[in-house]
Amino acid sequence: MSNKHIVIIPGDGIGVEITAAALNVAKAAADKCGFSFSYEIRQAGGAALDKFGVPLPEATIAACRQADGVLLGAVGGPEWDHVAPELRAEKAILGLRKELGLYANLRPIKVFPALAGQSPLKPELVSSVDILIVRELNGGIYYGDKKEAAIIDGVEKASDTEVYSRPEIERIVRMACRAAAGRRGRVMSVDKANVLAASRLWRKVAVEVAQEFPQIELTHMYVDNCAMQLVLNPGSFDVLVTSNLFGDILSDEAAVLSGSIGLLPSASLGDGTGLYEPIHGSAPDIAGKGIANPLGTILSAAMLFRYSLGNSQAASMMEQAVEQVLADGYRTQDIYQQAFTKVSTEAMGQQVIARL
Amino acid sequence: MSNKHIVIIPGDGIGVEITAAALNVAKAAADKCGFSFSYEIRQAGGAALDKFGVPLPEATIAACRQADGVLLGAVGGPEWDHVAPELRAEKAILGLRKELGLYANLRPIKVFPALAGQSPLKPELVSSVDILIVRELNGGIYYGDKKEAAIIDGVEKASDTEVYSRPEIERIVRMACRAAAGRRGRVMSVDKANVLAASRLWRKVAVEVAQEFPQIELTHMYVDNCAMQLVLNPGSFDVLVTSNLFGDILSDEAAVLSGSIGLLPSASLGDGTGLYEPIHGSAPDIAGKGIANPLGTILSAAMLFRYSLGNSQAASMMEQAVEQVLADGYRTQDIYQQAFTKVSTEAMGQQVIARL
Numbered sequence: 164m165s166n167k168h169i170v171i172i173p174g175d176g177i178g179v180e181i182t183a184a185a186l187n188v189a190k191a192a193a194d195k196c197g198f199s200f201s202y203e204i205r206q207a208g209g210a211a212l213d214k215f216g217v218p219l220p221e222a223t224i225a226a227c228r229q230a231d232g233v234l235l236g237a238v239g240g241p242e243w244d245h246v247a248p249e250l251r252a253e254k255a256i257l258g259l260r261k262e263l264g265l266y267a268n269l270r271p272i273k274v275f276p277a278l279a280g281q282s283p284l285k286p287e288l289v290s291s292v293d294i295l296i297v298r299e300l301n302g303g304i305y306y307g308d309k310k311e312a313a314i315i316d317g318v319e320k321a322s323d324t325e326v327y328s329r330p331e332i333e334r335i336v337r338m339a340c341r342a343a344a345g346r347r348g349r350v351m352s353v354d355k356a357n358v359l360a361a362s363r364l365w366r367k368v369a370v371e372v373a374q375e376f377p378q379i380e381l382t383h384m385y386v387d388n389c390a391m392q393l394v395l396n397p398g399s400f401d402v403l404v405t406s407n408l409f410g411d412i413l414s415d416e417a418a419v420l421s422g423s424i425g426l427l428p429s430a431s432l433g434d435g436t437g438l439y440e441p442i443h444g445s446a447p448d449i450a451g452k453g454i455a456n457p458l459g460t461i462l463s464a465a466m467l468f469r470y471s472l473g474n475s476q477a478a479s480m481m482e483q484a485v486e487q488v489l490a491d492g493y494r495t496q497d498i499y500q501q502a503f504t505k506v507s508t509e510a511m512g513q514q515v516i517a518r519l
Numbered sequence: 520m521s522n523k524h525i526v527i528i529p530g531d532g533i534g535v536e537i538t539a540a541a542l543n544v545a546k547a548a549a550d551k552c553g554f555s556f557s558y559e560i561r562q563a564g565g566a567a568l569d570k571f572g573v574p575l576p577e578a579t580i581a582a583c584r585q586a587d588g589v590l591l592g593a594v595g596g597p598e599w600d601h602v603a604p605e606l607r608a609e610k611a612i613l614g615l616r617k618e619l620g621l622y623a624n625l626r627p628i629k630v631f632p633a634l635a636g637q638s639p640l641k642p643e644l645v646s647s648v649d650i651l652i653v654r655e656l657n658g659g660i661y662y663g664d665k666k667e668a669a670i671i672d673g674v675e676k677a678s679d680t681e682v683y684s685r686p687e688i689e690r691i692v693r694m695a696c697r698a699a700a701g702r703r704g705r706v707m708s709v710d711k712a713n714v715l716a717a718s719r720l721w722r723k724v725a726v727e728v729a730q731e732f733p734q735i736e737l738t739h740m741y742v743d744n745c746a747m748q749l750v751l752n753p754g755s756f757d758v759l760v761t762s763n764l765f766g767d768i769l770s771d772e773a774a775v776l777s778g779s780i781g782l783l784p785s786a787s788l789g790d791g792t793g794l795y796e797p798i799h800g801s802a803p804d805i806a807g808k809g810i811a812n813p814l815g816t817i818l819s820a821a822m823l824f825r826y827s828l829g830n831s832q833a834a835s836m837m838e839q840a841v842e843q844v845l846a847d848g849y850r851t852q853d854i855y856q857q858a859f860t861k862v863s864t865e866a867m868g869q870q871v872i873a874r875l
């Protein structure tokens with residue numbers, strides 16, 4: 164028995180269906196291991212804007228702060244594309260990251276053998292892909308000083324500040340080194356130290372932090388080169404650690420190599436509650452049809468069990484069940500190919516449960 | 520007859536061999552069209568540092584300013600990796616861009632049918648790739664205010680400023696629209712307007728500029744999504760216009776899709792002299808062996824003829840000859856595969872000349 168409590172934020176679009184499917188799987192997995200948790204549903208994004216007038220209600224923040232973990236579906240959609248900037252769905256995401264102090268975004272990118280053929284890359288390049296991207300999530304140009312467009316000395320200008328401090332870099336590089344210790348022991352720090360002052364500090368601090376981890380091999384790569392190497396040689400990466408902005412770009416680039424972004428989970432961690440969400444969006448075009456792929460959300464729930472509920476047993480069960488379902492030929496529409504069995508969101512969840 | 524004059528900067532590593540081969544081709548192509556040009560050789564990068572104590576001597580800048588165009592090989596190498604930051608080879612590149620006011624970096628990415636098989640992507644994805652990346656080259660976070668690491672209120676911090684002004688955005692978007700008018704008429708502007716104030720100004724100005732070009736279709740994409748789409752669907756892009764930093768990352772990502780970065784040229788344009796260089800580096804490991812691929816430099820020289828010498832006839836001749844040489848099976852080592860004819864840098868140049 165446990166008194167763990169999680170918050171579920173379905174969000175918008177397919178978020179509702181995929182979190183429902185993932186919750187069923189999570190309950191079943193917990194049952195199997197004699198573990199229990201309670202949960203509550205909270206709103207954020209467009210749904211919250213419609214109901215409460217803000218994309219990130221205080222009640223949602225408060226509930227998340229008190230919970231052990233948060234499972235989020237996806238936010239945003241065309242209905243809310245033209246609202247004022249401070250009301251946009253992205254603000255819910257950026258706000259949660261800030262309010263919960265989520266400074267590390269963990270994005271494992273693995274190729275499921277059953278889906279390797281769907282990668283845009285040639286098969287020989289993808290089979291061995293197993294990357295963990297550790298993106299700094301609470302600093303950098305996302306949160307530095309901003310000047311919205313204004314006329315200065317007769318010229319219209321706008322600016323943003325990329326800023327990093329030593330403690331911010333230390334904690335994220337430390338997290339990357341710790342993660343690498345449980346993997347293949349290699350950390351690639353990605354920066355643009357030949358141009359950016361913030362990157363030069365990043366590189367200096369990364370080298371210092373790595374000395375605390377004699378078993379870890381730290382190397383450095385410029386972001387432009389990394390954007391190339393991810394495509395040319397994705398199997399060569401183990402853990403990749405980088406800034407907020409570079410992480411945003413590189414993690415999405417790396418994600419598509421897997422051939423199925425519908426399956427990729429993420430964890431955003433800080434010193435308190437962790438937040439877990441699939442990396443894909445709210446896919447408004449297919450929302451409500453019951454055809455969305457719930458596997459990325461199910462795998463995010465697995466990460467939640469591992470990192471926030473301290474239950475790796477349930478986590479591994481869920482991960483193995485997902486792999487088995489794919490090996491057995493079940494596919495939602497986004498990954499469907501002839502000769503496989505096409506299933507709905509809910510049925511996919513049931514198939515996973517059947518294999519726990 | 521013409522009195523056109525170009526500066527050749529061999530630079531470091533393989534730069535010497537590839538510019539020599541390209542110069543031979545350029546001379547032969549000019550001859551064929553009854554065109555003539557004069558040239559002088561100048562130093563930049565590590566070679567300049569060794570000889571003159573600075574990576575970008577005043578004499579080089581002055582010569583470039585007076586020339587009609589500059590052909591550059593590549594700069595940098597491990598010998599100069601540990602010099603003071605202000606003496607690094609990159610400073611030569613960044614300095615030339617600033618001194619010559621080169622605000623637009625044009626990077627055409629085309630897949631040569633003969634080499635399509637070498638792309639890391641599946642053949643069906645690459646066959647139709649024909650992208651022109653227009654990267655802003657004289658602004659943004661490269662040149663905005665920088666604060667090197669310093670202790671502020673007890674915490675070590677460093678920062679850089681991403682800043683764009685309306686005129687900077689206008690001229691680069693205009694160049695992209697003009698280029699698109701001679702192509703398939705589509706411009707994709709890439710930004711991070713959901714997070715960056717500078718991107719919001721970029722997007723607003725891009726929309727306004729596009730109204731001057733009723734025949735051009737302008738669309739917008741976030742940089743993280745673009746990093747995905749370049750891999751998932753590279754054939755969908757025509758002209759892509761973006762900031763200095765995003766252009767650095769995306770143009771390198773796009774380059775590797777071609778399967779042969781040794782063949783890709785670039786042009787950096789401003790209001791005065793233009794600078795042309797292959798996109799690859801100085802490859803110190805193979806320097807001096809006569810095996811480097813000169814085709815990227817030859818194609819850069821072709822762009823120089825087209826954009827800076829006003830001679831598209833010679834440019835097209837050179838481009839067609841390169842395509843023919845590949846179709847005829849000649850390969851330098853970097854693109855060699857069994858059953859083809861392996862040739863040296865110089866021999867490759869001669870084969871191109873034979874097909875002019």
Ligand SMILES: CC(C)[C@H](C(=O)O)[C@@H](O)C(=O)O
Pocket residue numbers: 253256257411713714743
């Ligand atoms: C929605 C957006 C602000 C967000 C980001 O840029 O961080 C998204 O792209 C992501 O990666 O989670």
Ligand SMILES: CC(C)[C@H](C(=O)O)[C@@H](O)C(=O)O
Pocket residue numbers: 357358387609612613767
């Ligand atoms: C060498 C470096 C400063 C340069 C840049 O970042 O612009 C290079 O990567 C390029 O793209 O030409």
